[in-house]
Amino acid sequence: MSTNGVGSGRKGLVLAAMICAVAMTFIDQTIVSIAAPKIQSELHLSGTGVQWAINAYLLAMAALFAFGGRLSDTLGHRRMVVIGVVVFAASSALCGLTPTGALAQSWIITFRAVQGLGGALMYPAALAIVVNTYELRERGRALALFFGIAGGLTAVGPILGGYLTQWTWRGIFWVNIPVALVALLLIWISKPETQYRPAPIDYRGLILIAGGVALSVFGFQQSHVWGWANPAIYLSIAAGAALLLVFFRYERGRTSPLMDVAIFRDRAFVVQCVVLALAMAVFLPMFFFASEYAALSLGQNAQQAGLTLLYFFLGFMVTAQIGGRMLDRVGAKRPVVAGAVIAAVGFYLWASKMPSLNLSTLTWYIVLAGAGMGLMIGPSNTDAVNRASSLSYGEATGITMTVRNYASSLSFAVLGTVMVSIFQSRIADSLVQQGLSTAQAQQAAAAATRGDYSAGGGSGSTSSIPKWVRLDFAHGVQTVFYIMAGVMLLAALVALLGLRGGVQAPEAPSAENTAAADAKAA
Template sequence: MTDTAAVSGRSRNLVLAAMIFAVAMTFIDQTIVSIAVPQIQDELNLSNTGVQWAVNAYLLSLAALFAFGGRLADTVGHRKVVVAGVVLFAAASAMCGLTPKGSAAQTWIVVFRVLQGAGGAIMFPAALGIVVQTFALRERGKALALFFGIAGGLTAVGPILGGYLTEWTWRAIFWVNIPVAVIALVLIAVSKPVTEHRPARMDYRGLALIAGGVTLSVFGFQQSQIWGWHNPGIGLCIAAGVLLLTAFAFVELRTASPLIQMRIFRDRAFLAENLILGISMLVFVPVFFFFSEYAQIALGKSAQEAGLYLLYFFLGFVVASQIGGRMLDQGGAKRPVFLGCVLAAVGFYLLAGKVTGLSLSDQIWYVVLAGAGMGMMLTPASTDAVNRASRLSYGEATGITQTVRNYAASLGLAILGTISVSEFRSRLKSSLLDRGVPAGQASAQATDISQSHSQSGGSGGIPAYVRLDFAYSTRTVFYVMAGIMAAAAIVAHFGLRRGVQTELVEPEPAPEDDPAGKPAERG
């Protein structure tokens, strides 16, 4: 049976549209919350730690549960899981918007952000699995370029829309997901996507290990800028997380029906592409946060104007994503992935050299170039990795790639945040000393200002030297991002081979070989 046969003559474009709307919410929420961070913190009186968790809890939940979502889709049915994920995501979004003021606010919003992430984690692999099974191999690059490109375009709308909605109330940035969810559910009901899945046991032991490992390791890096690296709790959290993830890998190799088939990493291209995705995602999601903070603090822009700054990045991303998808279909993944990594590295490097000039007009083309590089490489790398799986394991393969991507994004936000705060604090202390502030007082003030402005922006009342010092700390972050993308380019050059991938034909196991004793099903 071919992949296209699975749609039984239904409109593939309608199926694609349904899945785009389903995942659009997850893309929008990666950026829209960063725009409203200052308003959320002020109205709910959140601590710096609390507001950072309001941003990162979502990414952390995604990273911890993506593998579970992919496996669930392959064993329960992709359409069922997409619908469940959309409903959970929309309900959690509504509750985030209803966060009460007072002592319960911080716990409330973090808990429902975690549930948002859980909804996205089970929805996304299933949605991508449906798209992959709906389109033949030679058409997937173009289809998934549209999938990621349009979703990325909707992500670009997120910061702009968030800026306008925040002028009314920050709560609306969560409520906007509800109409998107309704459209997705209607399109799913109309298109009725049909895919294949195979019932199997769920590996809850593996789920506990990977969720614990991801959570502890990211928590350690994130808390380092608050507790300080001298605190033994930081090292213990990171070490415990790494140990749990290592245990997860060994347990999965010895589990009959594992959460992740570790043997898939024997495929050189799949391993290389996941390394590339992991390295590049240290940059891709955190860049939204840093763009927003830089625009509001260093440039003194409003939330709306900060959204427009991000739009330049996505203009490059969306256009280049289409080019990368077509290059994948025509000549394989190596050329667009390598070229995209190089363009992104050059873009961030050139951008870093301009941010201290505090002139948006001098930065626009470098922002576009960085976005174009990310768009050109992300779609081909993700698509080619998923294509390495059989049609009964697309959800699992997607779960693996998305686990890698979101775990790296969480780590990137934590690590780059630590670099930003440390550099900002150091420059602030020097600026205060130059202004005659005593050393002890300068150190204390620098710590207070860096913690405050690293989490919230706004132009009102920010001294010129603070804006410039923040720009210098952003410059350091962008130079690090350039180095990270250069490393991804090296992995792409040596890890990927030229040529178009051939269709994977995998014989279906006999029912008695199936862990659950059941053959593949359609639905």
């Protein structure tokens, strides 16, 4: 049940407030990696330390999304958005104030994890507020703006990070403070009201799911550092998967579960979770691999690489609005299937032209890939959340975000391994052609792929890198993008076979909803 009696002007203010709140979480997914070399050199962090300065945020957010969603449904969505924004802004300020010396590494890793906690508290509650504010027939348009603008900010991270780092790397954290203040002001003005259901928190369930997601994602993150031959990788992933299985069995039948697993009986919800997992296995890794290709193979600096990714979001933001309107008019199936097919074609054509090392031959294919993703991600996410009760929108969002982050972490690990393997094989072949023995070539190739090929540290110059190395790297990324095209085609097939056509029927008022509304009125 959405909020009644809310005018369109106030709804717009609520939407703006929630977009502003979650903007910080999207920007921080990509902005820190740009400043990582300067952070490491100034704070004298170890290689592992700087890696965890990046990963601690993503790991904490992935592990705690389900907790944040449940809290928002039981303590109030607006309250949790405000708490999340304050936690995120405060931890951002403290990251920017990281002292030099022995304390630096533990300080920045700790407060990056606290940032992730803030994001996990904020995002499910913010999305629940938007869903509650708009009637079912209006949500497609509203959430198209939410996902289109907030998602587009992911591409702003590398550009903004590049400019701020020229001033000071601390600025990449401090930029969140004015954004948070604007978000809090808009929340105070718009005063979003939603129903919620006070209930005890299932802390055993929290430990199980947080531990399961954290261990699994940790294993995926460490795979490119330790290597897949290290048994600790498989042990971590297996232990995480086992905890998640125990969590699922534990939650069934509980009177106040952390996650109502009965929602997985809804076929459309399950199908959309699978579609979102496949889409996120492409979406977030795309930023990393496209940026690396732009830096090494095309010789672009961080700002130029970020501008190249804006072509992707040019297509994404336009079709996100079309997808939202289609959802309201004809349901989720058509935009999800069509978008996944268009994205598959875009990624395939993008990959096919990568060895040209010419941006002008890639531009329209980048736009096409973005258009496909924009058409399907918003409707898929919105349709999944719509399947929940109005008192469980935060919980449903927590589930979908956990699935999305889990899938992207797995994809990063697998696609990174594939890319390095192809790159290493191509370099070895090139060295053999230049006269080295096979053994020497393989040894040199292994050493090369362990090195840092980031185009001179992000300067945009590839003059010191032979063209054949740039081309070999392009072939490695090309294989990754071909796989991405196949994954999006699989997403289209899942949606085509698993979803039913037509617009979803509005939620019928339940005794639980009516009781919550009466209690609130009283």
